[in-house]
Amino acid sequence: MKLKEPVYIPYILSSKNIDSTNRLWLAIMSMDIIEVFTLLKDEYNYFTLTKIEFVKLLDDKFKKHGIIGDTEFYLKLNACLSCHKDEIICSFVGLDSGIGLGLYFKFKNNNLKGLEFCDAYGKVEDLNDYYNWEDY
Template identity: 35%
Template sequence: MNAHGIITLEDLTYHKKVNSLTLFCHAIMCMNSNNLFDLLDGDIDYEDIGKINFILKLKNRFIEHQIMGDTELKLDLDHCLNCNCDQPVCRFVGNNSKSEFALFFDIKENKIVDIYHCHLYGEL
């Protein structure tokens, strides 16, 4: 982690106690939509559009980042000061473009039960 609190792919290492949020963030930072299919529950209606449509939105966002020259996304832990009223969000920032988006994770009993993007940091 650098002085600004940004987490890079090198900062995320696999340990014996890796949780689903860490794996999910790693897949996003690598812009690997294929891994997201394995990590998300098909019964959850992510962002009220379902698993497949949610992953397709992320995949399209990854393509936009790649067109802008990004090879990975960095993670910044932040707080939503808008729609989720000071709740923690994961802000993903392009390593070259600095273009960003943020996701709010609803977690219950160490399991992701829903994911929403935070409008404060742009569209997904």
């Protein structure tokens, strides 16, 4: 499944029925780590991470995206071609950098059950050779 067009924040905000997944997408797209933390449930499966570890890693990625000029993301749904073979991943793409932040949303019976990072469509850490992140 692929969306023909990327989804931007105003599109979600204009929707009449915003569910919990849309609110989480919106928080990620806005790089609002406090809202992300609030919306994530302790019982979600973060695969090899705890909720706190997952949020810290996501916050680190948000900060790196901020360093390279991103203030928000747009969303594209893509089929993962590597780590989550043929599953749909959410690729949050930096508006300025064009660099993706991939997340796999695990659903069961239309309910979110877990999240995991997916690097199939790029990642900000690919810039580690060009940036000394501690200088920022």
